[in-house]
Amino acid sequence: MANELPVWVQTLIERRRPGYGLDRAFYIDPAIFEIDMERIFMRHWLYAGHVSSIPNAGDYMLYEIGGESIILIRSETGAVNALFNVCRHRGSRICLTERGTARRLVCPYHAWVYAADGSLVQARHMPEDFNRADYGLQTCHVRVVEGLIFICCAETPPPFDTIAHDIADYFGPYELARTQPAHRVRHVIAANWKIVAENFFECYHCSHTHPEFCSVMSYGRALDTRSGARDHAAFVAEWEQIAAREGWRTGGVAITDSTVHQIQRTPIRRGYLTQSEGGAPVAPLLGRLTAYDGAVTAIQMYPLIWLLACSDHAMLSRFTPLSPQETELELTWMVREGAVAGRDYDPERVSWLWRVTAEEDKIICENNQRGVASRRYIPGPYATTEGSVEHLVAWYLREIADPAPFPYPLASGAL
Numbered sequence: 001m002a003n004e005l006p007v008w009v010q011t012l013i014e015r016r017r018p019g020y021g022l023d024r025a026f027y028i029d030p031a032i033f034e035i036d037m038e039r040i041f042m043r044h045w046l047y048a049g050h051v052s053s054i055p056n057a058g059d060y061m062l063y064e065i066g067g068e069s070i071i072l073i074r075s076e077t078g079a080v081n082a083l084f085n086v087c088r089h090r091g092s093r094i095c096l097t098e099r100g101t102a103r104r105l106v107c108p109y110h111a112w113v114y115a116a117d118g119s120l121v122q123a124r125h126m127p128e129d130f131n132r133a134d135y136g137l138q139t140c141h142v143r144v145v146e147g148l149i150f151i152c153c154a155e156t157p158p159p160f161d162t163i164a165h166d167i168a169d170y171f172g173p174y175e176l177a178r179t180q181p182a183h184r185v186r187h188v189i190a191a192n193w194k195i196v197a198e199n200f201f202e203c204y205h206c207s208h209t210h211p212e213f214c215s216v217m218s219y220g221r222a223l224d225t226r227s228g229a230r231d232h233a234a235f236v237a238e239w240e241q242i243a244a245r246e247g248w249r250t251g252g253v254a255i256t257d258s259t260v261h262q263i264q265r266t267p268i269r270r271g272y273l274t275q276s277e278g279g280a281p282v283a284p285l286l287g288r289l290t291a292y293d294g295a296v297t298a299i300q301m302y303p304l305i306w307l308l309a310c311s312d313h314a315m316l317s318r319f320t321p322l323s324p325q326e327t328e329l330e331l332t333w334m335v336r337e338g339a340v341a342g343r344d345y346d347p348e349r350v351s352w353l354w355r356v357t358a359e360e361d362k363i364i365c366e367n368n369q370r371g372v373a374s375r376r377y378i379p380g381p382y383a384t385t386e387g388s389v390e391h392l393v394a395w396y397l398r399e400i401a402d403p404a405p406f407p408y409p410l411a412s413g414a415l
């Protein structure tokens, strides 16, 4: 019984019309939010941060999601370990600050001491038959790909090898592991995480809400006018010829009903070298690149991951559901390691496009949330350009309806 959805949630899933939005309860109900945490966020791979946040042995950062606190800590060997921030004595949180450096992790309650790999190294006044080896911190699955840290809180995580391969394949030339933060902003968006995900996975809204984005990205305008579509098609064909000549990667990885990620290489706009105001470079070339290729490489991944790189900077976004009607968005712009602010780049210029675009998205997501919270909201039909939203929503409903694998007992008793 514990693994079955409440009947009313099953009914909502069954009565959803394909091609239409979700019912109001999916965006506001605390019980559905708990289900989302258990069956989506505790089950799938999540983007937790970049290795530059924990460069040296003992450096740690916390990532808090779904009521869990995960310690990401650099070990003596340089590996990134992910540990549940739950003492094996009486369960206290161990690390209390968002970032820090510690040779050993000492529980603030009764001072049990753990190593960076989670093993218990000291516990005072324990009985003679107490075996420290039995009381290491629980580990969380972690994979570091191109400097990007992914975690999965499930006991048995979904496959990640193909995702890791595709990220390395498409993002490898940027050498994201050798980048440093140039700018960071955090927003708390007053909207359910699915409102945010739906918004970030479609561009139907772009021409009305993102003038800056449409001034930079050729495809932003291609969506709404025939002449824009023709211009864009001609531009892409030209860029692909140049790409073939220069040996730049084109194309991408399409999402399917059995995968959770997609990658695209998208040319920006005629004459634009990077995603900046006017298209001029804003930072030194990244990684192994020897020229500005005028394109952006982006990965989108369920449930809510969106990372991109241009020739001279990357934009790493981390989305974290906080409550049924709140989602945190942290945007971090990365530039080449060693680049100096004021000399090699201006953080304002590097961050301009996605800084203003995210501010606009925050507003439209919050308007959307307030609307769907109304008793008079009726799910409407998707446009032909919203196939990605239908795909996301269909995946989401399949996931929450699927009880297995379901590794942990529910904290809230929601199921």
Ligand code: FES
Pocket: 087, 088, 089, 090, 091, 092, 107, 108, 109, 110, 111, 112
């Ligand atoms: S709860 Fe951590 S040492 Fe007691």
Ligand SMILES: [Fe+2]
Pocket: 199, 200, 205, 206, 210, 357, 361
């Ligand atoms: Fe947007």
